[in-house]
Amino acid sequence: MATLVLTAVGTIFGGPMGAAIGAMIGQQIDQNVLFKPKNRQGPRLGDLAVQTSSYGSPIPVLFGTMRVAGTVIWATDLREERTRSGGGKGRPKATNYSYSASFAVALSARAIIGVRRIWADGKLLRGAGGDFKTATGFRVHAGGEGQAADPLIAAAEGIGGTPAYRGMAYAVFEDFQLADYGNRIPSLTFEVEADPAPVPISTIADVLSDGAVGGTLSRRLGGYAASGDSVRGAIETLARAAPLSLSDAGDRLELVAEDAPVLTIAASELGAAAGGAGAAARDERSTSTLVAPGEIALSYYEPARDYQAGLHRARRPGNGRRVERIELPAALDAGEAKAMAEANLARGLTGRVQRTARLSWRHLGIAPSQIVAIDGVPGLWRVAEAEVERMAVALTLVRHRGGSITLMPPAEPGRPAPQPDLIHGPTVIQAFELPELGEALASAPRIMTAAAGSSAGWRGAALAVSHDAGFSWEDRGSTAAPATMGAAVTALAPGDTLCFDDIGAVEIALLNSGMQLADADDARLTAGANLALLGNELIQFGSAEPIGVGRYRLRRLLRGRRGTEFAVADHSPGERFILIEPQTLAMIDIPASMIGGEMLTMASGVGDDVAVQRAVPIIGSSVRPPSPxxxxxxxxxxxxxxxxxxxxxxxxxxWVDSIDAPLGEEKELYRITVLRGGAVVRVTESEVSEFDYPAAAIAADSAGESAVTILVAQVGAFAPSCPAAIVIPTD
Known part of the structure; x- marks a missing residue:
């Protein structure tokens, strides 16, 4: 800076007096040549809000804790993955595509400590606990001077063509899943910690200027992001907002607070003129209040509102209408912002009054920004200019408000609207085979999967299946929307399947507090509402009584729905409960040859350290007819x-026509099995819904036993139904 250079030159050639004169000349060069104002120099709030990837985009220098958008500095092409699903009658096969990308985002042109929360398109991507809401690999390079090149970038670009970006902090995302963001890289913002505690303003200035500007101010900011096209702009923005002044300390400039030490000038020292002659001691003038701003509008970032932009206005009564706007890319609470705005308003109003004081050359050490008091003159004055002419010093003084910035009464920051920070948590998956829930016939066996998490933040998981006991796995895309599921706390007693069960009740504990159950009237139940799988029985419930956090008592039940009456008497505490909703079920069609076998399902979400597996027996429930x-x-x-x-x-x-139900199978056929003491003694078939069992056959089958059991099952295209049973006496 010219000030520092000419101060040093003046000291060499002229001693202390030469140093003072050199500093004054240097200040004029700084103000009018080197640091002549441009259209835009300092940082602006908008610089931090939008993620960029343009060449030459400024990377902010961060202090304290701030939320910034960053700049994409490297990215791969989108990686495409394909999975197939569907098929069967009424369900064409579908190819599903998912996309991921790897990329790096520059965060700060200065080393940082770490990254806290991350937002993607304004939604929380990474919580305060470090958990991600979308699957991705992630690492942070803090920007140290010993920083090594990122291995992923080096693998893609070659180690010789990969910079280590030493001195710059950046984050790398690896295989970031893009499905939640329209298969594109979302706009990311990061809560970056560059200093865990508030940072002194003088420290910020010292770092930005490489020691050319500093001080010992105690005033601190929770965070600050320096950007723009000059160091001067960044420091001036700080000094203007605080408000502070710059003073020449000989070897550097120092930031001076409003409550800086006061130098008192005796009345007898006034009146010097050029050449040593007498002159008027002082004169005072005041500009119109119209010159002073009538309003200060200070914009900043509020940590209490997830670093959203805040605005505080300070207004004064009177005829001043000029609005002065200050954009401060700093993290402030509402009270600090209000105090800054009020201080700037007061400074502009008191600064209308100016005074000239002429002193002897002995006062060459008085520099701009120094606070002085003059005997016999009320108030304090800040030195705006100091001019040396033929052994005399002429000071241009501006009235100074005095005192430090005091916090105003608490200010209201506005109602925050933070994104809920819900832990994704581990995956819970259930796989089961149910009768067809629609009105169309399934042409192949179908397994359903429902998944959720023990935390309300669970969103989904990758899904795979194995038909060979886990030796190989087939990707099946992802799970459906989170299901409402849990477990039975009590055992549901057997009940009637032909009418409402108003006696039986069961208590259910849901997986997390974000899940809810609701009542349904009879009309809605008739339309299929509140269908749930309890153990292996499909039920419907009309009443869901809350009895605790995430716990309900279900009453007014319809039992054994869709042919599951075989499970009515087979309930126990701890059995599964799943609310059957189409949007929460992932359908997996499987070959008919697997009936009688077993399939494994596997889910892996961002909160799972180990993938979750669930085995499901395939008995043909989805394709077999209901029992007679x-x-x-x-x-x-x-x-x-x-x-x-x-x-x-x-x-x-x-049964919309009140006549006979359609057959729904290739042909009508029934299998009749006779059991004696649990052993099969006869198997026969019938093409009609009746069977004659003559006395001779009964005698042969019973072999002297008092009764036999007869099972009747309908033979379907894929599998027989569950049998209906009857015991007949033989004596």
Whole structure:
């Protein structure tokens, strides 16, 4: 800086007096040549809000803790992955595409301590606990001088073409999953910690100017982001907002606070003139209040509102209408911002009054920004200019408000709207085979998966299946939306499947407090509302009574829905509970040859240290007809029985025409099995819904036992139904 250079030159050639004169000349060069104002020099709030990737974009120098957007400095092309799903009757096969990208974002042109939270398109991507809401690899290079090149960038670009970016902090995302952001790299902002405690303003100035500007000020900022096209602009923005002044300390400039030490000038020392002659001691003048700003508008960042831009206005009564705007890229609370705005307003008003004082050459040491008091003159004065002419010093003084900035009464920052910081947590997955829930026939067996998390922040997981006991895995995209699921606290007693069960009740504990259950009236139940899988039974519930956080008591039940009456009497505490909603179920079609086997499902989310597996037996529930009903044994005259039953269909559950249910299978066929003491003694088939069991056959099958059990199952295109059973006496 010219001031520092000419101060040093003046000292060499003229001693202390030469140093003072040199400093004054240097200040004029600084103000009018080197640091002549441009259209834009200092940092602005908008510089930190939008992520850029343009060549030459400024990278801020960060202090304290700030939220910044950063600059993309490297990126790969999008990586595409394909998975296939669907198929079968009414469900065409679909190819699903997912995309990921790897990229690096520059954060600060100065070393940092670390990164806290991260937002993507304004939504929380990384929480305060370090957990990510979307799957990605992540690491931070803090910007130290020993920083090594990032291994991912080096692998892609070659070690010889990969800079280490020493002295610059940056973050690297590896295989960032883009599905949540429209398959594009989202706009990211980072909460960066460059100094865990508030930073003195003088320290900020010292670092930015490489020691040319400093001081011992105690005033601190929670965070500051220096950018723009000059160091002077960044420091001037700080000094203007604080407000502070710059003073020449000989070898550097120092920031001077409003409450700097006061130099008192005796009345007898006034009146010197050029050449040593007498002159008027002083004169005072005041400009119109119209010159002073009538309003100060200070914009800044508020940590209490996740570093959203804040604005505080300070207004004065009177006829001043000029609005002065100050953009300070600093982290302030509302009270600090209000105090700064009020201080700037007061400084502008008192600064209208100016005075000239002429002193002898003995006062060459008085420099601009120094605070003085004059005997006999009320108030304090700040030296705006000091001019030396023929052994006399002429001071231009501006009235000074005095005192330090005091915090104003608490200011209201506005209602914060923070993004919920919910931990993703581990994945809980359930896999099961259910009867077809729609009105169309399934043409192949189908497994359903429902997944959620023990934390309300769980969003999804990658899904894979294995048909060979885990030797190989097939990617199936991702899980569906989080399901409402949990476990039974009590065991549901057996109940009637033909009408409402108003006696039975079951208590349910849901996985997390963000899940809820609701009542449904009879009309909604008839339409299919509140369908749930409890153990292996499909139920519907009309009443969901809250009995604690995440706990409900379910009443007014419809039991054994969609042919699951076989599980009505098979309940126990701890069994699974899943609310059946199409949008929360991932459908997996499997070959019919797997009926009788087992499939493994595997889910892996961002909160899972180890992938979660679940085995599901494939018994054909999704493609087999429901069991026959109304099985009856009618005695005939010769001691035999005629067995009759009513078939049901997996097509047309709602029975809209009140006639016969459609067959829903390739042909009508039933398998009749006779058991004696649990052992199979006869198997036969019938193409109609009845079977004659003559006395001779009964005698042969019973072998002297008092009764036999007869099972009747409908034979479907893929698998037989669950059997209906009846015991008939043989004696």
């Amino acid at each position: 009903v109304a099985l009856d044994a009618i005695p005939d005259s010769d001691g035999g029985y005629r067995l009759t039953w009513i078939r049901r269909s997996r097509l047309g559950w709602r």
